[in-house]
Amino acid sequence: MNTILETIIAPGSIDFALAIGIILVKIAVVIAIALLHVAYATYFERKVIAHMQVRLGPREVGPYGLFQPFADGIKLFFKEDIIPAKADKPLFYLSPVIFFIAALTSLAVLPFFDGFVIADLNIGLLFLLAMSSLGAYGIILSGWSSNSKFSFLGGLRAASQVISYEIAMGLSLVGVMIMAGSLNLSDIVRAQHAYPTGVFVIPQFLGFFVFVVAAFAETNRLPFDLPEAESELVAGYFTEYSGFRFALFFLGEYTGMLIMSSLLALCFLGGWTIPRFITDFIPFLSAVPGIVWFLMKVYAFMFFYYWVRATLPRYRYDQLMAIGWKLLIPLALINILITGLVKAWIKGLL
Amino acid sequence: MPEFVMPDLAPVMPEIVMTILALVTLIADIIFKRKETLAILSIASVVLVFFVLFGTPFKTTFNGMFIADGYSLFFKLIFLLNVVLTVLISMRYLVIERVNFGEYYSLILFATLGMMLMASAGDLIVLYLGLELMALSTYILAGFITYDMKSNEAAMKYFLLGAFASAFLLYGISMIYGLTGTTDLNAISEYIILNGLTANPVVMLSMILFAVAFSFKIAAVPFHMWAPDAYEGAPTSVTAFMSVGPKAAGFAVLGRVFLIAFGSVRMDWSAVLIPIAILTMGVGNIVALSQTNIKRMLAYSSIAHAGYALLGIIAGTGEGLASVMNYLLIYAFMNIGAFAVIIMLRTEGFKGDTITDYEGLAKSHPLAAALMLVFMFSLTGIPPTAGFMGKLYIFMSAVYAGYTWLVVVAVIFSAISAYFYLRIVMYMYMREPKESVSLAATPALGIALAITAAAVIIIGVLPSAVVSFARAAVAGF
Amino acid sequence: MLPKLFFGYYAVVIIVLSLLVVTRKNPVHSVMWMLLLFFHIAGLYLFLNAEFIAAIQIIVYAGAILVLFLFVVLLLNLREELLIERFIGTWPTALVISVSLLILVIRAIQDMALAPPGNHSVDAIQAETHTVALGKILYTDYLFPFEIASVVLLIAIIGALVLAKRKMRSPQ
Numbered sequence: 001m002n003t004i005l006e007t008i009i010a011p012g013s014i015d016f017a018l019a020i021g022i023i024l025v026k027i028a029v030v031i032a033i034a035l036l037h038v039a040y041a042t043y044f045e046r047k048v049i050a051h052m053q054v055r056l057g058p059r060e061v062g063p064y065g066l067f068q069p070f071a072d073g074i075k076l077f078f079k080e081d082i083i084p085a086k087a088d089k090p091l092f093y094l095s096p097v098i099f100f101i102a103a104l105t106s107l108a109v110l111p112f113f114d115g116f117v118i119a120d121l122n123i124g125l126l127f128l129l130a131m132s133s134l135g136a137y138g139i140i141l142s143g144w145s146s147n148s149k150f151s152f153l154g155g156l157r158a159a160s161q162v163i164s165y166e167i168a169m170g171l172s173l174v175g176v177m178i179m180a181g182s183l184n185l186s187d188i189v190r191a192q193h194a195y196p197t198g199v200f201v202i203p204q205f206l207g208f209f210v211f212v213v214a215a216f217a218e219t220n221r222l223p224f225d226l227p228e229a230e231s232e233l234v235a236g237y238f239t240e241y242s243g244f245r246f247a248l249f250f251l252g253e254y255t256g257m258l259i260m261s262s263l264l265a266l267c268f269l270g271g272w273t274i275p276r277f278i279t280d281f282i283p284f285l286s287a288v289p290g291i292v293w294f295l296m297k298v299y300a301f302m303f304f305y306y307w308v309r310a311t312l313p314r315y316r317y318d319q320l321m322a323i324g325w326k327l328l329i330p331l332a333l334i335n336i337l338i339t340g341l342v343k344a345w346i347k348g349l350l
Numbered sequence: 351m352p353e354f355v356m357p358d359l360a361p362v363m364p365e366i367v368m369t370i371l372a373l374v375t376l377i378a379d380i381i382f383k384r385k386e387t388l389a390i391l392s393i394a395s396v397v398l399v400f401f402v403l404f405g406t407p408f409k410t411t412f413n414g415m416f417i418a419d420g421y422s423l424f425f426k427l428i429f430l431l432n433v434v435l436t437v438l439i440s441m442r443y444l445v446i447e448r449v450n451f452g453e454y455y456s457l458i459l460f461a462t463l464g465m466m467l468m469a470s471a472g473d474l475i476v477l478y479l480g481l482e483l484m485a486l487s488t489y490i491l492a493g494f495i496t497y498d499m500k501s502n503e504a505a506m507k508y509f510l511l512g513a514f515a516s517a518f519l520l521y522g523i524s525m526i527y528g529l530t531g532t533t534d535l536n537a538i539s540e541y542i543i544l545n546g547l548t549a550n551p552v553v554m555l556s557m558i559l560f561a562v563a564f565s566f567k568i569a570a571v572p573f574h575m576w577a578p579d580a581y582e583g584a585p586t587s588v589t590a591f592m593s594v595g596p597k598a599a600g601f602a603v604l605g606r607v608f609l610i611a612f613g614s615v616r617m618d619w620s621a622v623l624i625p626i627a628i629l630t631m632g633v634g635n636i637v638a639l640s641q642t643n644i645k646r647m648l649a650y651s652s653i654a655h656a657g658y659a660l661l662g663i664i665a666g667t668g669e670g671l672a673s674v675m676n677y678l679l680i681y682a683f684m685n686i687g688a689f690a691v692i693i694m695l696r697t698e699g700f701k702g703d704t705i706t707d708y709e710g711l712a713k714s715h716p717l718a719a720a721l722m723l724v725f726m727f728s729l730t731g732i733p734p735t736a737g738f739m740g741k742l743y744i745f746m747s748a749v750y751a752g753y754t755w756l757v758v759v760a761v762i763f764s765a766i767s768a769y770f771y772l773r774i775v776m777y778m779y780m781r782e783p784k785e786s787v788s789l790a791a792t793p794a795l796g797i798a799l800a801i802t803a804a805a806v807i808i809i810g811v812l813p814s815a816v817v818s819f820a821r822a823a824v825a826g827f
Numbered sequence: 828m829l830p831k832l833f834f835g836y837y838a839v840v841i842i843v844l845s846l847l848v849v850t851r852k853n854p855v856h857s858v859m860w861m862l863l864l865f866f867h868i869a870g871l872y873l874f875l876n877a878e879f880i881a882a883i884q885i886i887v888y889a890g891a892i893l894v895l896f897l898f899v900v901l902l903l904n905l906r907e908e909l910l911i912e913r914f915i916g917t918w919p920t921a922l923v924i925s926v927s928l929l930i931l932v933i934r935a936i937q938d939m940a941l942a943p944p945g946n947h948s949v950d951a952i953q954a955e956t957h958t959v960a961l962g963k964i965l966y967t968d969y970l971f972p973f974e975i976a977s978v979v980l981l982i983a984i985i986g987a988l989v990l991a992k993r994k995m996r997s998p999q
Contacts, residue, residue, distance in 0.1 A: 122956045126882035133890025144901050159898050354967045412971040453989045479975040490986040531942025551935035
């Protein structure tokens with residue numbers, strides 16, 4: 001924070017221009033790659049689910065249907081932009097943008113491999129939580145501004161769901177914060193590498209469980225996809241959206257999944273590192289670049305998302321709320337208590 | 351970074367015990383089906399806290415944030431007494447109003463915890479948090495009868511204006527913090543004197559903001575607007591509770607902040623408080639004349655009594671402070687006593703809160719009427735009741751401090767107040783009963799009435815014990 | 828110079844946004860301006876090197892409290908709401924009082940002599956990061972108020988349950 005301010009206060013130097021230039025390039029690279037990943041995440045989802053249901057999935061566009069995401073993009077781009085007659089226009093325009101921006105901004109604090117992060121914030125983890133709560137505005141406002149019953153119901157459901165599970169998710173990460181002693185995502189990864197198990201998922205299994213469940217609810221994915229439950233609400237909060245505005249929601253949702261997976265990889269699975277006992281055993285693995293490990297972890301969890309979608313039915317709304325408030329939050333609190341006590345015990349304070 | 355040293359917990363023990371017992375009461379609500387158990391539990395808690403309180407050493411702890419001294423001890427006794435009496439009068443009443451829920455008792459205990467913290471606050475942050483703790487609990491209690499629009503209205507008005515007052519308080523705190531760099535009351539006082547800031551406009555502004563915020567809490571005019579509606583709409587037992595507790599707590603912090611932190615600008619704050627006191631006595635007594643609802647009338651009466659008590663603060667002496675504490679203790683007895691009679695009239699399907707409901711009460715229920723007579727006499731300040739003694743000491747301390755003219759004004763308003771208090775007595779004794787009134791008398795209510803009536807008469811006849819206790823309490827201030 | 832410009836921007840925008848919040852007829856739009864207002868307040872905290880508070884400002888106020896506001900506002904009947912006058916008839920009086928109060932405050936503030944800064948200077952906070960500094964002071968010097976705050980929050984929960992969840996039947 002302060003470094004940015006100081007650079008602004010003393011501009012005119014070459015370093016300043018260079019620093020800004022490097023940041024801009026980094027942003028461009030991250031956004032381009034992330035969006036490419038998002039595009040192919042949709043393709044993989046269709047493929048994976050198709051195979052789970054003994055179908056073949058997209059095959060027509062390009063070899064094995066590999067160009068399908070581009071075809072979809074072009075189609076959405078050229079579709080007619082329909083706006084409901086009685087919609088609240090400024091908010092109707094604004095809400096997909098809010099949703100998408102909140103998702104993209106989160107990318108800024110994710111360290112993809114050692115040293116590669118756009119903004120190495122001391123409060124990176126809190127920044128992610130803040131952005132994910134901001135995304136809720138896009139959902140609620142789109143539901144309200146569309147002036148449609150389906151959208152409105154979806155928006156209301158999303159609002160209460162996101163708020164409820166945000167608490168559980170934030171609390172589930174507190175154990176990680178306590179163990180790492182930092183809110184900086186890079187520091188959290190380094191703390192894991194220095195830790196005997198190499199990953200926090202083993203000591204933080206409770207937090208991990210709570211986080212995984214909350215991540216599904218936060219991204220509105222099955223089995224918690226009530227805000228867009230197609231069998232009840234057509235498409236929930238974005239029922240009235242079409243063309244590129246719809247695409248923004250679609251992209252935002254998949255970016256959200258990517259971010260949740262990345263957060264999981266960074267906070268519980270050691271990010272770009274692998275446990276030392278593995279590299280001690282098989283030394284040549286330490287030569288593999290960190291980004292590979294990171295992406296493997298992210299995609300493993302993305303695959304889990306698809307797997308769950310293909311397997312589980314949707315929860316009822318009261319069940320969803322009961323799980324959030326009566327199971328996940330108490331579990332997360334117990335986890336914090338245990339983690340805190342153990343840490344105090346290790347430090348010799350008890 | 352200096353190593354953390356565990357602060358001395360001994361002075362905070364009453365508050366810690368109170369917190370634990372309030373939490374126990376909250377959990378006991380799940381276990382016990384009969385809510386009377388919780389009432390007994392909360393009275394037992396208060397008794398336990400009472401004993402802990404007398405074993406507490408007079409010390410400051412938490413870097414001066416918490417002060418246990420005679421001053422806070424006396425106020426805490428008022429708060430504990432308030433809880434006992436309130437719980438005694440609410441047991442049957444809650445059943446009649448169909449709101450017999452266990453949270454009621456734990457909220458009362460938490461509100462009292464807030465008041466205790468306020469009385470002991472040596473730091474503005476603790477003061478503010480204690481005040482919020484008390485206020486939040488009281489807002490909820492005021493709206494406890496959720497099906498009743500009046501109760502909702504009471505909670506809403508109390509909440510909105512209370513939040514408004516909190517904003518004033520915070521603004522005052524931020525100003526004085528910016529100026530002195532500390533929130534500790536003693537340190538503020540020292541800083542103001544050392545740096546010669548006694549004439550600084552920021553100190554004045556901050557002091558005025560504090561005065562406004564505390565005036566809201568003690569319901570002093572012109573910041574009293576919430577009181578009549580809140581008192582009328584809130585459940586009667588809660589009205590009794592909040593006409594005594596929060597008011598006493600307001601005076602506790604008023605005394606501490608003004609006499610310690612702003613001790614060096616006494617002339618300035620008495621210039622602010624004198625008009626407030628006169629307005630409070632004037633508006634309270636005069637508007638009470640035209641009330642037809644007895645709870646509303648007592649609300650205005652409570653406003654007027656805040657005006658009398660302010661005289662003791664304005665006097666600015668230890669004697670003045672002692673007389674305020676003495677007065678608040680007496681007020682707790684006589685006011686809750688009056689509310690106990692009002693609550694007795696509330697039965698199934700009969701509200702019993704208009705003044706005409708008291709017509710001919712002496713014929714149908716002579717004992718209830720006699721008790722009401724005692725409390726009304728005491729509220730008016732007629733000897734040999736405690737109310738007279740309370741007023742006497744306040745007026746004397748003000749005269750000694752050189753505010754004779756202010757006392758004359760207070761006596762005039764006090765005479766006016768006789769009209770509306772004695773009107774109730776007149777209705778009870780000199781009119782024929784219009785409809786038969788039945789009483790919801792229970793042993794608990796009987797105990798409460800016995801305690802309050804006995805206290806009002808005994809303190810009225812033998813005031814010296816209470817007065818010397820109050821004086822001793824102020825000695826270490 | 829630049830820090831002043833920075834602060835000036837935030838101060839002016841915060842005032843303008845606050846005015847927008849209270850003057851909009853459509854409560855949903857008011858809430859949206861408030862969201863922007865909260866972001867600017869967070870910016871002001873960042874400017875003071877209080878990064879933790881800034882993040883909490885967004886998470887708690889923008890992310891939770893304001894969403895609940897929005898939730899309530901969405902359930903209003905907006906068609907009626909839009910027809911209601913934004914201010915009650917006495918607003919000119921209120922304006923006069925507010926402006927005179929403002930003048931009083933500005934007049935008093937001019938004599939503000941700032942107290943000497945405490946131990947937690949910008950450099951000290953930067954050295955150990957804001958989160959650590961805040962955590963240490965909250966759990967040592969301010970332990971007592973911190974614990975009271977936890978009770979205050981508990982009361983809020985009890986209050987919500989008592990007032991909203993209890994199913995009560997009127998005696999009538």
